[in-house]
Amino acid sequence: MNAAPQSAELPDARGPAQAGGATASASGPAAPPSAGPGGHAERLCAWFDGELDDEGAAPLTAELLRDPALQAQYRRWCLVSDALRSSEVLAGHAPRLCTRISQALQDEPALLAPRALPLRSFVRRHVVSGVAVAAAAAVLVFVAVPQLRGNLGDAGQPLTAAAPGAGALASVQAGARAPVSPRLEPYLRAHRDLSGAGIMPAAGVSLRYGPLEGERR
Amino acid sequence: MSERDADLQLVRRVQQGDKRAFELLVGKYQRRITRLLSRMMRDPADIEDVAQEAFIKAYRALPNFRGDSAFYTWLYRIAINTAKNHFAAQGRRAPTVVANDIEDQENSEDSVHLSDTATPDSLYQSKQVGLAVNRAIDQLPPDLRTAIVLRELEGLSYDEIAEAMSCPVGTVRSRIFRAREAIAQELRPLLETREDERW
Numbered sequence: 111m112n113a114a115p116q117s118a119e120l121p122d123a124r125g126p127a128q129a130g131g132a133t134a135s136a137s138g139p140a141a142p143p144s145a146g147p148g149g150h151a152e153r154l155c156a157w158f159d160g161e162l163d164d165e166g167a168a169p170l171t172a173e174l175l176r177d178p179a180l181q182a183q184y185r186r187w188c189l190v191s192d193a194l195r196s197s198e199v200l201a202g203h204a205p206r207l208c209t210r211i212s213q214a215l216q217d218e219p220a221l222l223a224p225r226a227l228p229l230r231s232f233v234r235r236h237v238v239s240g241v242a243v244a245a246a247a248a249v250l251v252f253v254a255v256p257q258l259r260g261n262l263g264d265a266g267q268p269l270t271a272a273a274p275g276a277g278a279l280a281s282v283q284a285g286a287r288a289p290v291s292p293r294l295e296p297y298l299r300a301h302r303d304l305s306g307a308g309i310m311p312a313a314g315v316s317l318r319y320g321p322l323e324g325e326r327r
Numbered sequence: 328m329s330e331r332d333a334d335l336q337l338v339r340r341v342q343q344g345d346k347r348a349f350e351l352l353v354g355k356y357q358r359r360i361t362r363l364l365s366r367m368m369r370d371p372a373d374i375e376d377v378a379q380e381a382f383i384k385a386y387r388a389l390p391n392f393r394g395d396s397a398f399y400t401w402l403y404r405i406a407i408n409t410a411k412n413h414f415a416a417q418g419r420r421a422p423t424v425v426a427n428d429i430e431d432q433e434n435s436e437d438s439v440h441l442s443d444t445a446t447p448d449s450l451y452q453s454k455q456v457g458l459a460v461n462r463a464i465d466q467l468p469p470d471l472r473t474a475i476v477l478r479e480l481e482g483l484s485y486d487e488i489a490e491a492m493s494c495p496v497g498t499v500r501s502r503i504f505r506a507r508e509a510i511a512q513e514l515r516p517l518l519e520t521r522e523d524e525r526w
Contacts, residue, residue, distance in 0.1 A: 156500050159330060159333075159478065161328070164332075175340060181351060184351055185351070186508075187511070190479075193456060193459075194476075194479040204371075204375055206375070210375070211353050211379050212353070215350065215383070220346060221386070221389055
C-alpha cells in the first residue's frame, strides 16, 4: 500500500468550510457532496468512528436525527464497515429487516428512562435526596419539637427531668394548655405510666389538644 | 470519545424517547445480528423473525441499559437469548453459543469462517460481496485505500493513521469519508438498493 501523503489534499478538514473544500481533491474520485450545510457528513464520518470530541458530538447527533440525508449516509457507512470486515456479514444483508423493525417500533411506546439518564440521575441523587432530608427535618420541627417543648414545660425544665412516672406526668401537665376533665385523670395517669415519657407521647398530644367527644356533648 | 460512546449517545437519545435513534442502531447492527443468528438457525425467515424480536426486546429493555457494557455486547446477548427461547418454543435445543465468545468473534473478523449451515446460495452471495469489496478497494486511490484499511481492518485511530501516513488528522478524516462513499457506491448495485431506500 502506498502510504505517501498527498499534497494536493487539504491539510486539515476539521472545519465545515474545509470539509467542503475536500471535494476538490485531485488525488481521487470526486468526493460526494456533504449532506447538510457545512459538511456535516464528514464530521458525521468522524463521529461514526468515535473520533469527534464530546462538544462536537452532541449537536451532530441532534442533526443526524433530524436530517434524513445524514441518516442515509450513516446507514451506508455501517454497511461499508460491515462489508470491509466480513463479506459474510454483508452477504446476510436483509434490506427488509430494517423496514420490518421500523414498522414494529411504531407500535411501541416512546421510552422515557429517567433512571438511565445521567442528568436525571444527578437530579435524583442530589435534589430528590435533598428534598427528602428537608422533609424529614420538617417532620422533626413540626412533630417532635412541639413534643419536646411540651415535655420541657412552661418553666423551661430540661427534658432530662421528665423521667417516667410522676416526673413525666408533672411535665406533661405543666405543658397542657387545655383543661383536662378530672374524670380522665386516672386514665391519663395509667396511660403515662405504661407508655413512658418518650419524645412521641401520642396519647398526650391527642388528649391535650383534641376536644373530647364526651365533653362536647 | 470512542465508537462505543457514539453508540451510547444514540442510546441516550432513545431513552429520551427518540425512536429514530434506535432505528440507526438497528441499521448498524442488523447484519451482525443476522449473521450471529444464521449460525444458530438455518431458515432465513426464522432468522429475520428472531432478529426482529431481539431488536424489539432490546428496545423495550433499553431503560435498564446503563452503558456498563458496549451496546452491541448487550444486544448480542439479547439476540442469543431470543434465539434460545425460539428453539425452546419449538421444542428444540439451541446450538451452543457462548455469549462471552461473541465479543471475541467481533473483534477478530479475520477469523470468521462460514458456518456449517451456510447454503450454496449464501456462499455464492458472500463470494460476490467479497469480490465487490475487493474491487471497490482496488479502485480507490492509494491514499484513500490506505486510510480506510488502516481504520476498518487494522482498527487504528485517526491520530495513529495520521502518524502512519504523515498527514494531518483532518486529511485522514477527509480520506476516510471519501473512501467510504466510494465503496458504498461500488456496493450499491450488488445490494440492489436505491439511493432513497433504507439500508
